[in-house]
Amino acid sequence: MSDSQFVSRINQLDAVQLDNEIYKVLRGQAEEVTKYFAPGKAVKWKPEIDVLVKYLIWNYSLKKNSTTFGQQLLNLSYKNLDRRKALLLFVLSSVPNYLRERFINENFIFSRLPTAYQRSRYKGYVDQVDNFLHLLNFIWSFFFLYYGNQSRFVEKILGLRNYSSDMNRPRSIGYSYMTRELLWHGLIELFTIGLPMIDLKVVQRLWNDMWVPKKKEITIVTSCKLESNALCAYCNQLPIFPRWAGCPHVFCYYCLEALFLTMDPYRCPLCNNQLYYKNVKSCLNT
Template sequence: MTPSVYVSRINQVDAAQLDKEIYKVLKTQTKEIAKYSVPGKIDKWQAEIDVVLKFLIWKFSLQRGSSTFGQRLLNLHYSNINQKKAVLYLILSVLPQYLKDKLANENLSDRGVLAQGLKSLVDWASNAVSLLELINLLYFLHRGIQPRVIEFLLGLSTQSITTHRPRTIGYSYMTRELLWHGLMELFTIGIPMINFHYLKHAVTRLWQRMEPAMMRSFPVMNATTKCAYCQENPILPSHAGCSHIFCYYCLQAHFTAMNMFHCPICNNELYAEDMKRCTVTSAPSSDDEESDDSFERVDNG
């Protein structure tokens, strides 16, 4: 088959991600082996162990061929790589991270100004590389080539081993996607139809001891009155037939969900058509002890 020049962006990104995952799997396995040794004995050599792992990955991939393990899994390879570029690839992918990890784990306070300056230089270089990776990502999204900074610096170009064809999607993947989208549609349609106000009140009535239902009475409102539902100062005070005051929006939310619900305090049945607004008609005075409780009812209309 004639190799295809064009390689989709997603395949290039997937290859880079697969390389990272393969490295993480090997690193995890080494940690599993090291956990049976003396605690802390292997940790001080972690930077060197990472270098050895990356060297082994490079030795059995780029040194012996023209592709990384992630590229091989996706039938990709570097079309213009040689031995010199392969060695530079190893150095650029290993040395900066090794210096950063090694200096991060060392106490440089007692090693002089030179060591601290070296650490500052490595930190600055690491930040510069991170910025370069962001710029290269934007460049890759525009051009569709060289998703990694190392590829850009070495001028490596990715090519497909097989002829160009649409990306195949497995049956199991499509099944999962169809099931997921089906569940999302079910939740989107079903959740708004659930009356959470009613369910919350029903659970409250089961687990809390409710006062017996009382006869309908005129609500009382004063400076200490709280909303029977949210227990905050009532906003646009309203009532619906019992002696308790609600925020307008607390009460209206219940009546939007259902025409009748039980007061969470006195357990009286409240109906939407009985909903009224409450306003204080006179300011408190020392001569009239009941002036705080005086108000007038204002119909919704």
């Protein structure tokens, strides 16, 4: 493709994505309308409703303006699109999905077949065709990345190519928007890296030491009595390999080991007593 006809790949992909999002919005509005119908009525005719929504989108976009709504938003259009190709584009984009949904629904088509063998056989054929079409679209995506045009295989079949309607118009770049995006992504990376490195329990303890009135010192006990409903003072779960470090509360082995790796002595989050690693004992042996 010559430079004068170059169309960015990302713009073509964005146009297809915008078309899909517009369809989903209108399909959601149609579901809001049909939810007041009798139960099961709208579900029975769901494929037909989907085709009707796609037809309305096609009628007011490709049929009248030779561009889809997504292309109009990005100043793109099809080259050499006539009425016949526009109709074929609608048929090839909508009919296969409609047939797939109808054939996959065994109660609508396959239930008319006389034997279970025939039902499973024809359903297998439909699944194979469906898988082949998906594989074809997947392979064509690599050709699109190489050649840079015709993002969908149906465009290749009809010989449709994208071109920009404002090729000679200078593109304006919002540097203020780019600055905000760079700042935002920088903050996200900072929070993503920094937050896991902050020990919130230590921050809470420092806050309590500064603003919360200190409690009276609790006498350090010399034994640990493990009750059936005892919970870890740090994770508030049933203690795993329960340990005791001098205060009346019980800790998990892993919680206490991790806490003493960060600081020694460590203050109990419940009674604010200072705990020392040298006093750690197993509650199972006392």
